[in-house]
Amino acid sequence: MNIAIVFSPNWSKYVEVELFAIYKNSTVPTKVYLFSDYIDDFQIQKFNCIAEYFNNNHEVIYINVQPIYESKIKTSINVESRYTKYTLYRLLFPYLINDDKVLYIDADAIVNNDVTDLYNSLTDDYLIVGVKDTYCPVHFSDTDAYVNGGVLVMNLKSIRELDIHEKWIYEVNNVYHRFHDQDIINETCRGKVLALDFKYNVSLSTGLEINAEDIVIMHYAGTKTENGWVNDLPFSELWDKWKKQYKGMT
Numbered sequence: 001m002n003i004a005i006v007f008s009p010n011w012s013k014y015v016e017v018e019l020f021a022i023y024k025n026s027t028v029p030t031k032v033y034l035f036s037d038y039i040d041d042f043q044i045q046k047f048n049c050i051a052e053y054f055n056n057n058h059e060v061i062y063i064n065v066q067p068i069y070e071s072k073i074k075t076s077i078n079v080e081s082r083y084t085k086y087t088l089y090r091l092l093f094p095y096l097i098n099d100d101k102v103l104y105i106d107a108d109a110i111v112n113n114d115v116t117d118l119y120n121s122l123t124d125d126y127l128i129v130g131v132k133d134t135y136c137p138v139h140f141s142d143t144d145a146y147v148n149g150g151v152l153v154m155n156l157k158s159i160r161e162l163d164i165h166e167k168w169i170y171e172v173n174n175v176y177h178r179f180h181d182q183d184i185i186n187e188t189c190r191g192k193v194l195a196l197d198f199k200y201n202v203s204l205s206t207g208l209e210i211n212a213e214d215i216v217i218m219h220y221a222g223t224k225t226e227n228g229w230v231n232d233l234p235f236s237e238l239w240d241k242w243k244k245q246y247k248g249m250t
Contacts, residue, residue, distance in 0.1 A: 029057035149182035
């Protein structure tokens with residue numbers, strides 16, 4: 001199973017907890033791609049140690065995205081204070097990941113159960129799999145699925161074969177989108193999007209009417225504070241649970 005996480009260097013300590021939860025819940029060998037920039041060797045070793053703690057078949061691959069970002073994304077029309085350049089890194093996956101598919105999980109999320117079923121839900125009939133967002137562009141029909149970008153299974157093989165990734169680069173450089181890469185991905189994959197139960201991406205943007213134990217991925221979308229960043233967000237107790245377990249490992 002292939003998983004990808006995008007984050008800024010100052011979010012590394014939270015990604016450690018996220019990695020721990022991913023591997024703790026994983027029932028199959030899991031490769032996690034970490035996309036950021038200028039992460040030092042000591043921090044990378046900490047990530048590797050988490051994978052090795054659970055299974056020698058697990059793997060962490062760190063990729064410094066800055067060079068290809070600068071070569072592909074040459075304008076800042078889709079970069080804002082809330083939607084930083086890091087969110088746009090998702091558009092570069094087809095260039096950086098050679099695997100046929102990947103499960104992307106936001107860095108402000110926590111895996112609470114096994115994600116294998118989610119990963120395996122992607123078939124050749126679809127380009128992406130996700131959970132419907134409460135927002136939907138007015139030009140989308142009732143049969144179109146507009147999914148939240150915080151958790152996505154991406155069919156990288158088909159995206160490359162259809163040159164969808166080249167459309168992403170054109171759009172991000174030339175057209176302003178309200179929700180930036182989320183809009184770009186949904187627009188270009190329209191008609192080839194599968195929407196799943198919101199338990200795979202529980203958030204303020206997808207829905208909250210669920211028991212904590214049934215949540216597969218909790219996505220803490222919303223305003224964050226520097227200290228205790230999830231304290232004012234729903235289901236913060238899940239983050240606290242996994243953070244406590246991770247601290248017990250270290």
